[in-house]
Amino acid sequence: MQRRRLRDFGHVVGRLEPGPLNAITDVAGILVGQTTVLDDNTGVYSGVTAIVPTALTSGQARAVPAGLHVGNGYGKFVGATQVMELGELETPILLTSTLSTFGVADSLLSWLIDRSHEPIVSVNPVVGEVNNGWLSTGDPRPVTAEHVYAALDGASDGPVAMGNVGGGTGACALGFKAGIGTASRRVSLRDREATVGVLVQANMGGDLRLLGRTITPESLGLRRAGLSDERGSCVVVVGLDVPCSALQLSRIAARGVFALGRAGASYSHGSGDYGLAFSAEPSDAPRTLSPVELDAVFAAVLDSVEEAVVDALLAARTVRAPNGREAVALPHGVLRV
Secondary structure, eight states, X not given: OOOOOGGGGTOOOSSSOOOSSSSGGGSTTEEEEEEEEEETTTTEEEEEEEEEEHHHHTTSOSOEEEEEEEEEEOSOOBTHHXXXXXXXXXXXXXXXXXXXXXXXXXXXXXXXXXXXXXOOSOOOOEEEEEOOTTTOOSOSOOOOHHHHHHHHHTOBXXXXXXXXXXXXXXXXXXXXXXXXXXXXXXXXXXXXXXXXEEEEEEEOOBOEEETTEEEOTGGGTOOOOSOTTOOOEEEEEEEESSOBOHHHHHHHHHHHHHHHHHHTBOOOTTOEEEEEEEESSOOSSOBOOOHHHHHHHHHHHHHHHHHHHHHHHHHOOOEEOTTSOEEOOOOGGGGOO
């Protein structure tokens, strides 16, 4: 069954217009690839999502400007401290499940070494994760180097699959089955138009806020998916085609985390809530956005993340694991009002 997006039901978030695909791949110089690792018989629901800045893989630049914001640090975010310290992103960003994080980072390093024309003596692989252990109870580390290579080598600038795919395969959010979501917005700067795109790996606790209502599984007569103590995580990746400073990018990344609250995120003690923003366009002279321009980018991030979370829920499919656990997808009927 083809899954629908929020806009297919006549609803929009904010006043800014999306890009052609309403996805992070609307930003020039950003590719996305995903590998899904799925076995219904053994209860494995995992995978890897790759966000690839082409400036890094084409040799155009050694690094692109980046900023990181940690809303709640109960997570495993490989490479975080160097991104925060130097304000640079040196590698593609990979998103996966918790215990696969370290193998995925090692596979990313191997992929980089295999493709480098010069010896690599130091590099900072960046890998984020969410804990999918409530639903995925089979092999705790199912993602292999082959899966990582496939996601990276298959990355494209086309539409981005959402829901139960890649690093979102085993994710649950706001009591429902969730996963990967994406959106974009166009913003007007003083001398040009820019594009802001986001990709969300949604796996957080809380209650969904949608169209001015709070919608819970219980209110729909459904069982809540996810851990009862609301341990969950969410990673928000923001890309834009403006070469901003690391400081401004860290502030932009923070808005990605703030935006989760619009959708109902609880930011619980056991949640790793991370925002990473980067400029797909490298520059030796980063642009300083004016306050008015920065406000426009902030609005684009807030609206895009809110819409991406909803689209992740709408794209998701119900999963019934072999141990009897069930993660129910958000019924589309809640949007027919």
